Amino acid sequence: MIDHIIEAIEAAETIILHRHERPDPDALGSQVGLKKLIEATYKDKTVKVTGYSEPSLAFLGEMDSVTDEDYKEALVIVCDTANTPRIDDDRYTLGQTLIKIDHHPEVDLYGDISWADPSMSSTSEMIYLLATTGKKKLTVTDEAARLMYAGIIGDTGRFLYPSTTAQTLYVAAELVRFNFNRSNLYNQLYETKPAVAKLKGYLLDHLNLSEEGVTSAKLTENVLATYGVTPEETSVLVGTYGDVLGIKAWVIFVEEPNQIRVRLRSKGPHINTLAAQYNGGGHPLASGAKVKSWEEADQLVNDLKDICRAYKKSEEE
Incomplete structure (x- = not known):
């Protein structure tokens, strides 16, 4: 599969790289990292990255200006995206190939060539192997x-998540041989604004652990306005409940214009199928979704409790 992808890259004069909407470090690390790899290897090729530019992750690279004409006879590569509705910039179909x-569990079978491997820690790890x-x-x-390393540490939670394998650590060890400032990278990825730190305190103060091992939190527009935090800035808070004893899974709802964003995490029960039922998807232990009302959010919490109840029963057996 790797050789087929390289052959397609070598045959193309123009290559346009996509990734999922609302990018995280792995989405950008794999997308922009692949651009840097191709540009360094093939000086005569035109390589562009497209999608929404996330201001908080601008240090991982800015997006290019891409016209419809650029797609004519172009090779299009989509990184880190399991299902087509989540691909940022729907012009991905305009290319020739x-x-x-992707490293997520397969959702949509798309692409003339598809390399999807859920055993990988991150798409950035796959790009290094490529x-x-x-x-x-x-x-x-x-x-x-630097970019691939950022993607790996982002999707492994600095190597804490179960997705971290011996191969992941080997790849990371190879990457740190290169000359980039890891301390600076960590600071850029994990430094928290005072307002966001105070909002983290709000989340902990409103901990409501159920008998099933579920906790949930609703960050309404009023709460966000009170703390002066944007919906995008709440992404760093998704792991807030991860160290709390007794929690099996948790969900944080973030109110945005016209929808409520759902961030799901788990310590064992698989939650990606639940996310798929609510306009989302992701990994078994880390997923995202969308709901249209607080009533629908409450139903999602009840469904999550059912999953955790069944999981606890299986553990007892």
């Missing part, structure tokens, strides 16, 4: 290494 590279394990090696620069 489409490739999917660059280094095929018949044709790509040139890994310091900047490409």
Whole structure:
């Protein structure tokens, strides 16, 4: 599969890289990292990245200006996106060839070439393997290494999540051989604004652990306004409840214009199928979704309790 992807890259004059909406470090690390790899290896190719530019992650790279004309006979590669509705910039279908590279459980079968491997910690890990394990090696620069490393530590929670494997640690060890400032990268990824830190205190103060091991929190527009935090800035709070004894799974609802964003996390029960029922998806232990009302949010919490109740029963058996 790696060789097929490299062959497609070599055959293309123009390559346009996509990833999922509301990008996280892995989405950008894999997308922009792949751009840097291709540019360093093939000086004559035009490589562009497209999608919404997330201000809080601008240090991982800015998006390019891409016209409809750019897609003519172009190779399009979509990184880190399991289902087509989540692909940022719906022009991904305009190219000549489409490739999917992703580490989520398969949701949509799309692409002329599809490399989907849920055993991988991150799509950034896959991009490193793409660059280094095929018949044709790509040139890994310091900047490409920084981006792939950012993607890996982002999706593994700095190597704390179960998705971290021996191969993940090997790849990370290879990447830190390159010349980039890891301390600065960690600060950029994890430093918290005072307002966001205070909102974290609000979440902990409103802990409501159920007998099933579920807790939930609603960050309404009024709450966000009170603390002076935007919906986008709440993404760093998703792990707030992870260290609380007795919690099996948790959900944080974030009110946005016209919808309520859902951030789901788990310590064991699989939650990605639940997310799929609510216009979302993701990993078994880390997923996202969307609901249209607080009544629907309450129903999601009840469904999550059912999942955790069944999980606890299976543990007891």
